[in-house]
Each structure stands twice: as C-alpha cells, then as structure tokens.
Amino acid sequence: MPSLKDFEESVKRPTWCPGCGNYAMWRALKHALERLGLDFHEFVVVWGIGCHGNGADFLRCQGFHALHGRSLPVATGIALTNPELKVIVEAGDGDAYGLGLGHFVHSTRRNVDMTLIAHNNQIYGLTTGQVSPTSDHLMKTVSTPSGVLEWPVNPTGLAIAQEATFVARGFAGDIEQLTDLYVAAIEHPGFAVVDVFQPCVTWNKVNTFKWFRERVYKLEEKEGYDPTDREAAFVESLSTFHDLVCTPDECRVPTGVFLRIEGEETYQEGLEQLDGPMWRKAEAPRDVTAVMDEYLT
Amino acid sequence: MAETSAPYSVEEVRIKIGGQAGFGIKASGQMLARAFVSAGLNTFDLTEYPSLIRGGHNVFGVRVGPEPVPSQVEPVDVLVALNQETIDLHLDELGDGAAVIFDPSEAEGPAGARGVPVPLDEFAETAGAKIMRNTVALGAVLALLDFPMEPLEESVRRQFSHKKPEVADGNVEAARAGYEHVREHSPEPVRRLVPVAGAAPQLLIDGNSAVGLGALAAGIGFYAAYPMTPATSLLHFMAAHERDRGVVVKHAEDELAAMNMVVGASFTGTRAMCGTSGGGFALMTEAFGLAGVAESAVVVMVSQRPGPATGLPTWTEQADLRMVIHAAQGEFPRVILAPGDHTQCFEFAWRAFDLADRLQTPVVLMLDNYLSENRASVPVLDTGAVTVDRGDIVTAGHVGEGYLRYRVTDDGVSTRAVPGVRGALQLTNSYDHDEYGFANEDAAMRDAQEEKRMRKLALARGLVPPPLVEGADDASVGLIVWGSTTMPARQALEWLAMEGVPARMLQVTTLEPFPADAVVRFIEGTPRTMVVEGNMTGQLESLIREHCLLEPDDSLRRYDGRPLAPEGILERAKEVASRA
Ligand SMILES: Cc1ncc(C[n+]2csc(CCOP(=O)(O)OP(=O)(O)O)c2C)c(N)n1
Ligand code: SF4
Numbered sequence: 001m002p003s004l005k006d007f008e009e010s011v012k013r014p015t016w017c018p019g020c021g022n023y024a025m026w027r028a029l030k031h032a033l034e035r036l037g038l039d040f041h042e043f044v045v046v047w048g049i050g051c052h053g054n055g056a057d058f059l060r061c062q063g064f065h066a067l068h069g070r071s072l073p074v075a076t077g078i079a080l081t082n083p084e085l086k087v088i089v090e091a092g093d094g095d096a097y098g099l100g101l102g103h104f105v106h107s108t109r110r111n112v113d114m115t116l117i118a119h120n121n122q123i124y125g126l127t128t129g130q131v132s133p134t135s136d137h138l139m140k141t142v143s144t145p146s147g148v149l150e151w152p153v154n155p156t157g158l159a160i161a162q163e164a165t166f167v168a169r170g171f172a173g174d175i176e177q178l179t180d181l182y183v184a185a186i187e188h189p190g191f192a193v194v195d196v197f198q199p200c201v202t203w204n205k206v207n208t209f210k211w212f213r214e215r216v217y218k219l220e221e222k223e224g225y226d227p228t229d230r231e232a233a234f235v236e237s238l239s240t241f242h243d244l245v246c247t248p249d250e251c252r253v254p255t256g257v258f259l260r261i262e263g264e265e266t267y268q269e270g271l272e273q274l275d276g277p278m279w280r281k282a283e284a285p286r287d288v289t290a291v292m293d294e295y296l297t
Numbered sequence: 298m299a300e301t302s303a304p305y306s307v308e309e310v311r312i313k314i315g316g317q318a319g320f321g322i323k324a325s326g327q328m329l330a331r332a333f334v335s336a337g338l339n340t341f342d343l344t345e346y347p348s349l350i351r352g353g354h355n356v357f358g359v360r361v362g363p364e365p366v367p368s369q370v371e372p373v374d375v376l377v378a379l380n381q382e383t384i385d386l387h388l389d390e391l392g393d394g395a396a397v398i399f400d401p402s403e404a405e406g407p408a409g410a411r412g413v414p415v416p417l418d419e420f421a422e423t424a425g426a427k428i429m430r431n432t433v434a435l436g437a438v439l440a441l442l443d444f445p446m447e448p449l450e451e452s453v454r455r456q457f458s459h460k461k462p463e464v465a466d467g468n469v470e471a472a473r474a475g476y477e478h479v480r481e482h483s484p485e486p487v488r489r490l491v492p493v494a495g496a497a498p499q500l501l502i503d504g505n506s507a508v509g510l511g512a513l514a515a516g517i518g519f520y521a522a523y524p525m526t527p528a529t530s531l532l533h534f535m536a537a538h539e540r541d542r543g544v545v546v547k548h549a550e551d552e553l554a555a556m557n558m559v560v561g562a563s564f565t566g567t568r569a570m571c572g573t574s575g576g577g578f579a580l581m582t583e584a585f586g587l588a589g590v591a592e593s594a595v596v597v598m599v600s601q602r603p604g605p606a607t608g609l610p611t612w613t614e615q616a617d618l619r620m621v622i623h624a625a626q627g628e629f630p631r632v633i634l635a636p637g638d639h640t641q642c643f644e645f646a647w648r649a650f651d652l653a654d655r656l657q658t659p660v661v662l663m664l665d666n667y668l669s670e671n672r673a674s675v676p677v678l679d680t681g682a683v684t685v686d687r688g689d690i691v692t693a694g695h696v697g698e699g700y701l702r703y704r705v706t707d708d709g710v711s712t713r714a715v716p717g718v719r720g721a722l723q724l725t726n727s728y729d730h731d732e733y734g735f736a737n738e739d740a741a742m743r744d745a746q747e748e749k750r751m752r753k754l755a756l757a758r759g760l761v762p763p764p765l766v767e768g769a770d771d772a773s774v775g776l777i778v779w780g781s782t783t784m785p786a787r788q789a790l791e792w793l794a795m796e797g798v799p800a801r802m803l804q805v806t807t808l809e810p811f812p813a814d815a816v817v818r819f820i821e822g823t824p825r826t827m828v829v830e831g832n833m834t835g836q837l838e839s840l841i842r843e844h845c846l847l848e849p850d851d852s853l854r855r856y857d858g859r860p861l862a863p864e865g866i867l868e869r870a871k872e873v874a875s876r877a
Binding site: 012040049070081082085103271277281283286 | 561
C-alpha cells in the first residue's frame, strides 16, 4: 500500500502561499489515504478550480482536475459508473457553494457514495481576494469595497437540511482531527461532506488561524451531543452565521461530526444495473434485437 | 386546392388528422400508420403541435404508399377534422378528389370539397367512451381508401394490450362503426390503397429511438440529460431500458451537470452520452471544451429546434450548426455527424461511439425536431454491422511503468488507461498540461499538446462517414444538403427524375472535419448546384465558401419552424437547372 512518501513521488512541490491552510489539508488527506490503506488503483480524486485545485499537481493518484464549480458532477459520473472506486472531491468555497451550489444541494439529496472536502477560506483565493459565498456579512473585499450585503451560505446547514447522511466540519489548524474526519467521511457509505475552515493568509485578514483558534470547539466534547439527531445537528449548523465583529465569546465555531446517519441506501445501491464497472457493457456489441422488435409492425 | 404541384403518385395517400391538443391525435395517427406498415406499405409521418399539453391545434399527417416515401408532401387526400378549426386551417391543402371526415354535430363540413359526415361522438359513446372518437375516424379513413380493417384492428389491439381487454374491444368496435358508416353512406373511395402481400417486415421508428438503438448496440453504459424538446424522448428511451439493457441513466439537475457527469463517466472507460437541444447545449458548452482538452470520449446528441432562446420549442430548424462547430473557448478537435434519415440515425449513433473512442474527443450527432420526433417505416436495422472499437484503451490489468496519459504521439491519440487499472496514475486535466497531465504553461509543451490534439482531426478524416451522393451521374443540377433536409431533398430528386430533369444530391454527413475535397468535386462536376437547408443565414453554404472557396449557384432556406417542403425544392431546382 502506498505510504505518505508515495503520494508525493514525482509530483510538484506545493506552490501555496507560506502559511496557507491548504498545506494542512494536503497533509491530512495523505495521512487519511495511508491510514485507509487504499492502493493507487482503488481511489480517484477530483478537484475543482481555485487555489485548492492546484493541489491536483501535488498528489500522485488517479486524478481529475475538473472545471470551476463542476467537480461534483464529474465525480458523480465516475462514482455512478465504477462502484469499485472510492471517489474524493476537493472543492473551494466559490467552487462548491457558488457556481456549484446546485450540484452541492443535489449531491446531498442524492446520497451518491463519495466524499466532498470543501476548502472553505471564505474568499476567492486564486482570483485575488473577491468575496465568496461564505464570506461574512459586511466583509470588505476588492469586489465588495463597501461590505458584502448578503448573508453567507451555510453549507453544513444546507447539507443537513437536504438529507445528507454525513456532515462534518474541520479546521486546517488541527491536522489530527482533520485526518480523522477524512477517514470517517471516506469510509462512510453515502455522500459525505467535510467543510473545512482553511484560512487564506493572503486575502482573508479576518478569518485567520488566530480567529478560529479562539472560537473552535469540538462537538464530540459537547455533553450529550448526538450526531444521529438531524435536528440537533441543524441547530449546531446555525452557529456559522456569525458576523464580522463578533467576539470569541459570542461566536463559537463547532467542529467535528455534525451528523452521521448509518444504513441509508446509497444512490449506487439503488442502481441494479450498476453491477460492476460500466465499461464492461461495451466489450462487444449489445444485442438489441428485442428492443428493435418493439418497433416492428 | 393545394397550390403546389409535383408528380404525385396516384398509388399513395396523404392523410391528415387535426384537432385540439391533448386528445390523443398523435397516438391515433401512429396506430393508423402502424396498421399500414404491417400491411406491407411504407409511411412517413409528420406531427405538428404547439408547446402546450392541452389546447391549441394539433396535426398528425401520414403519407402512405406501396413504394418508399422519403418525406412528407403538401397535398392532403383525406382530412380528418376533429373540429371546425381543422377544416378552416387545412381546406386549402386538399388535393384533387380529397375528402373531409367530420362530425356533423361539431362542424359544418368543408365548403367546396367533398365532406364525409360521420357521427364520431355518437359512435364512440356507443362503443364505450367519447374518447374513442379518433378511433371511429380511423375506421372511416380506411373505408374511404377501400382498405381492409384487419391491420387496424390488430394495431388497435396492440396499442391497448397493456390495458383491460374492454378498452381494445371498445376501440375495435368504434373503428368498425366508422368503417361501416362510410361504406354505407359515402361508398365512393377517395383512392384505392392496396396492402402489399409478402413485403418484408419493417420498423416504424422515430429518429431519437433509432439513435437510442444505435447507442444501446454500441454498448452505452451511461446516459445523462435534462429534458428538452426535441431531445427528451431519447432520455425516455434510455430510461425505459436502463435495467433490461444495463445502462445508468441520470436525469441530472441541469445540462451543465449532465455534460460534466458524462465526462466523468467517460473517465472510467464507460461509453457515455448526453442529449439535448440547442439551449441545453449552450449550457454544456464549457464542459464540451473540457471533453476536448481532457481528451474524453463522449457522444452528444444535439437535436435542434428554432432559436434563439426558448424559440419555437416544438418546431424544427437547422440553425445550430455554427454553434456546435464553434462551441467552447479555444481550439480542439470535434466530430459532427448529421444523420439524414432514420436508418442513418441508428448507424451514425453506433459509429459515433467508435469515433469517440478512437479519437478520444467529443462526437456530436446533430438532429432536429423533424427527424427526432417523426416516424418513418424503415427496413429492419442492420445490427449485424455494429462494431465496438474502443481504440487505444486499457480497462483492466496493468498499464506498465511510466504511463503517460497525454503522451505526444504521431496520430495524436495516447493510451487511455482508466482508473482501476494498475499503474494508471494520471491527472486528466482541464488545464493544459504535460504528458502526465500536470498543469504546464511552458510554451513548447503548449504547442506540443495543442498540436497533438489537433492531429486527431487528420485521423478523423479517414474514419468518419463520407459524404453521400445520390441521383443521376449526368445531372444538370445538384442539391447540397445536411441532416434532415436530406429527406425532402431525396423526394425532390425522385420527382426531378420523373420530370426529366437529371439531378443529384450531395448529403454532407460529417460537418466537422469538413469534407472539402468531396464537396469541391461535387460542385465542379455539376453544372449548377444549390444548397438547401433549414436556417436563414446559410450555415452549410458558408462552410462551403470557407472550406472550398467555391460559390454554389443558388440556395433555398427555410426558417419558419417547418421542414423544407419537397415541392419547394423541386420548383427551385427546376428553375436552377433551366439556367443556361
Ligand atoms: C467558469 C469560470 N468562471 C470563473 C473562473 C475564474 N475562477 C477561478 S478560481 C475562482 C474562484 C476561486 O475561489 P474558490 O473556489 O473559493 O477557491 P480558492 O481559490 O479560494 O481555493 C474563479 C472565480 C473560472 N475558472 N471559471
Ligand atoms: S491565496 Fe490564499 S488560499 Fe490561495 S494559496 Fe495563498 S493563502 Fe492559500
């Protein structure tokens, strides 16, 4: 089985800004893959476009670097045609919750067995610091110099509301927890969402590592928290709606597994015809006589 | 009386059924067409309907005869008017000796033409329910053609085989009532239509179903789409066979998702396809380019309807050719095939998958409402000819050390090892990339990859269906067509021959890469040529100018949402041929 080093073999060295939260997420993914004992031919990683997506050049694997906002449908096409592959999607917040918001919502209600890891830096990194769908209310950016008038998209809340079976949130300041979350998400049969606060040290001067460190807490440490209770999970998800000036006491940011529902049928399980990789259907011409006969007069 | 004229065959009949939308006119008409085909005759049908579920005027036309019927024609011999509006709208289409079937309790009958009153409602109610009035009319039609009832009875029973037996019995009774009534009260036949005994069995099939059969035969494993007329019925076809033939079919959240899913499915080595109309294809455009740079083997059906925007959803046009040729930013190879009839729909569909796999680039099948939705009788499809050529692909085992997904090769095609194969490490990439697939902005690498991809066009030239020439060798006039216009043009060609005007036709089957040499040969070898197509700006004609640096002599274009009429083509071709 490949080890940490193998995932880095003959790939480029990361080019993210020094201190960027993407480094921790990159490490956590490699740790998780190693811990899961997945061989190279057993999983696929799909990236969207953004700083996070540049990670496609930094990981040795069977990879697909898709379009901005469209990593989920590409991954869905992969997952629905080869049940033998683990499918992991890496997306940005603009990617997954802006252009790709529709795909995100539909993926959650679809419960396709695959994992979404969202690099949520609450800003557009690659395109130099514009507002993102998860930027805080009134945040000033180059495209919103007077402050964002919209309220942020609530990804965990949306996923929980929309029948997701696994919803978690991580923070790039905690690689150990991130690794655990990735492993749990990839092992989860069904659509698993891991929204990760990934500070962008270059463009987001508000939601910094320090900002999060002062506010994060682990859900599992919260007394009586039951991750199989969708309503309780939804209430927790509402805590994301902080505003720019809230103090550490006022806005606490939960991390960990919000929701985990076991035993729900995955989309793939509902597809009787998905009895193996679908390329097998094209090993020879298919007999269509019976279908053609329906048109015979 | 119909204004147009042509050497119409006296052995064939043109029937039109008109009434309010939502009353099963198309289903009844198809039942009638099936009766004719099962009796050894040939049919071509044309449905016209508004973009409504109920209300509005619906028309089903069927042309039937003992010889092959390549397209619809204008005059009507038997008009079934399920309401007065039908008479008002179609009276001027009646040919010599035509008759109009109508219910005297609902319509007044045609002024100046033969009316055949039949109490449709009354007979239907006696047979069981008012909804059977169309069936009463079908019986009346057969009586006017002196045609036996058995094929229709069989067709009715087949149509209702999944319902309670009373439904079929009632409909058969309704048809007989109409038949007997006309025999008794209006016995003079409009024309005698004779079954052809011992004719080889034929299919009665629409273009989309023929495409679907081709895709199934080719081993399709994934189909994704978002409903859009006139591509929708292909989604229904695929979905109906998802389990019995083993296809994953996804009605996606939108066309962007559909196309991206298909690219993902192709990545796993699955034969994958999506289908849409122009509006949906506009949404797919970015991912279509992704398929180009990622070198994905995908097949897309674009069935056109008049645009721009929502346009005329249920009508026809051939105005998206330029869009498909130029869709997506940047330059990459693509293949565009346009079947010209129902048989070609099947053949080009399965060939599209071989082409996509051989070339590892997107292949588009261009149809339009006219071909997608209308049925014709065709000989049983040649399923024995179907091949599955997956090209340079590795789907199992080990691909060996040092695998490079985008290795620069002489013909532009690199080995495609799909995930799951040991050693298939790669980055299939939307960024331009190096041979492994890592993003790469080096100028020389960009040239190498861009040129590698484009070399596939040269390979494509030897693989794609060549243009087809039909008609006289010593032609005085040549028609140049693409796609569905082949059908009325083929009819015009027959008529031209009958009128002593030697003519021939070039059907450009592959629009990209454009077969310039063959088109030049055709134009230079024909005294006069004219381009016939269903758009306003002459999109095929502009391609001829661009690629052949030649100017056809004339053109005939239609863009009112209706298919080109063979009569119009005949008239113009005669005029062009007569020019010195
Ligand atoms: C269709 C399309 N629109 C716009 C862009 C330009 N673009 C690239 S990345 C990006 C946003 C990046 O933000 P995010 O998704 O949050 O990723 P990050 O860079 O922060 O990781 C944009 C707008 C694009 N590539 N494609
Ligand atoms: S711009 Fe922000 S997200 Fe992008 S690499 Fe730099 S710190 Fe990371």
